[in-house]
Amino acid sequence: MATPQIGIIGAGIAGCAAAFALRDTAARVTLIDKARGVSGRATTRRRDKIRYDHGANFFKLKKERHRTLVHDLLPSEGLVRVQRPLCTFTAAGECTPIPETEENQAWTYRGGIHTLGKHLATASGATVHLRTRIAKIHQAEGAWAVEATDGRSFGPFDQLLLTPPAPQTADLLAGSDLPPALAGPLIEALRASSYESLHTLILGYHERWARTHPFYGFANADGAYPIGWLSFEEDKPGHVPADQRVLICQMQAGWSEERFDMPPEELAPVAATHAADLLKAPAAAHPDWVDHQRWRYAQPTAAAATDVLSQAAPQGLFFAGDFMVGQARVPHALQSGLDVAAAMVQHGALVDQP
Ligand SMILES: Cc1cc2nc3c(=O)[nH]c(=O)nc-3n(C[C@H](O)[C@H](O)[C@H](O)COP(=O)(O)OP(=O)(O)OC[C@H]3O[C@@H](n4cnc5c(N)ncnc54)[C@H](O)[C@@H]3O)c2cc1C
Known part of the structure; x- marks a missing residue:
């Protein structure tokens, strides 16, 4: 049997988590991102000896599954807690401490929050193409292919996962030559989200x-x-x-x-x-x-119509990202990536490697 091929557009936390969750299947995974590095909005910049997380500031690990993943399954060297408490403030200048429970602990890495995406991508074993902006997707003879703005194409893929923010995913579908009966409802479902x-x-x-x-x-x-x-x-x-x-x-x-x-x-x-x-x-x-x-x-401040998006699964087309939840949080993107990988296994019969 030929090795199943999976394409993932977007190597933010959702795309990287999906690739990670597919690591023990028989599928070969290709991760493609337009940016210079992985991890998307959970990102870090360097300036001399300084590192700063200028997108997501930290992540919380409220779920046992996420704690196990970050502490045990991924390298935990350099994983650090933020050293002081958080507060809320009002325009009148009143600050109220946020209780420091275990669930509220704020995490990042010494090397910056983008280490999370890097660890997921590396542990996934996926082939990663950076600086590659996908302009179109195609479906032919039951397989998917994607075309980058520089003319390169990737595929065929048995399954394709799209993880850019919902408006960008909607634009990608609108700019592709897909049957209107397939693309129309998906675009509408993606545009139900707001940012x-x-x-x-x-x-x-x-x-x-x-x-x-x-x-x-x-x-x-x-x-x-x-x-x-x-x-x-x-x-x-x-x-x-x-x-x-x-x-x-x-x-x-x-x-x-x-x-x-x-x-x-x-x-x-x-x-x-x-x-x-x-x-x-x-x-x-x-x-x-x-x-x-x-x-x-x-x-995102409102979720996409996820029930409509999930109807594309039998065609091998999947969606993940924080827009599936409608709230901007690293753990939501992480969970969305883990969930979509499970759905891809279910629909693609991607058996675990012996
Ligand atoms: C300013 C800011 C502060 C935040 N603070 C926090 C916080 O403190 N804690 C927290 O938990 N969350 C925070 N968040 C939210 C968190 O960053 C996101 O929820 C999470 O990173 C989303 O991950 P994602 O994989 O869904 O999407 P993204 O990270 O957006 O990943 C999508 C990827 O798709 C790529 N892409 C897009 N279009 C294409 C294309 N055509 N071709 C190829 N690649 C493409 C992008 O480059 C990107 O890497 C913050 C977000 C922002 C912006």
Whole structure:
């Protein structure tokens, strides 16, 4: 019997988790991503000796299955807990600590949160193609093939898994030559999801000014402040040298969307001033360097119509990602990837390797 072939578009946490969960099947898995690295929005940048997680800040491990996966099945060297507690804050400046239960523990890696995607992809044994943006998918004679913007094509695949954010997956289907009876309902189901757009400003300081609060992260509780999330990257072991400081400043969705095309040079001073006010630390208003990320599809706020999407499974077409849940969380993407792999095994009769 020929080796079953599986193609996965998108090597974020959902795509990497699906590849990982398929590692013990007889299938050969190909992971394709447009970015330079795996892990998608759970991503990390480097600047000299500094590392910062500028997308997902940390992940929680509330489910036993996720704890086992991260602590036991993947390499756990470099897995670290965030060192200080989190709080919620209001525009009036009231901070309320979030209880530090085991479930609420915030995790990342010394090397950055993208280590999670890297570990999943490596352990999966999948063939990984990076810097490869898929423009079209095709279905012919019961198999799938995909075509990249640079003209390369991949396949045939017995099963194809699509994990880009729902609007991008809908655009991919709309731009492909698929039968309207197949593509139409899927596109509509994907467009049922909605996303917030966000600006992340990264503020760097060459010295550590005095902190007035005991918290690592500040989550906006009432939506009435331009900053939605603020955190101290130095509270993650291994991320920031002892004499430096990095603040991660995620602006509120409404604030970000009104200023979506504004250049970072204009956004950064405003973000730094709001950070200084929130932290009651005037020095925070004067970063020594700044970095920026504009997220068009940052965080889903409503799920896609998953019952419709699952109807494509008998045709060998599958979907996974946080948009299947409608909430932006690394564990949701992880679980979605694990769940879709189980569905792929069920539909493809991918027997475990002897
Ligand atoms: C600013 C921000 C802060 C967040 N904070 C947290 C947090 O603190 N804790 C938490 O748990 N979660 C957080 N999240 C949410 C978390 O990052 C996501 O829920 C999770 O990473 C989504 O994973 P995914 O695999 O579903 O999607 P993605 O990570 O988006 O993966 C999809 C992949 O598809 C690729 N792709 C897209 N189009 C194509 C194409 N045409 N061809 C090839 N590849 C393509 C992309 O490059 C990407 O790698 C945050 C997200 C953002 C943006």
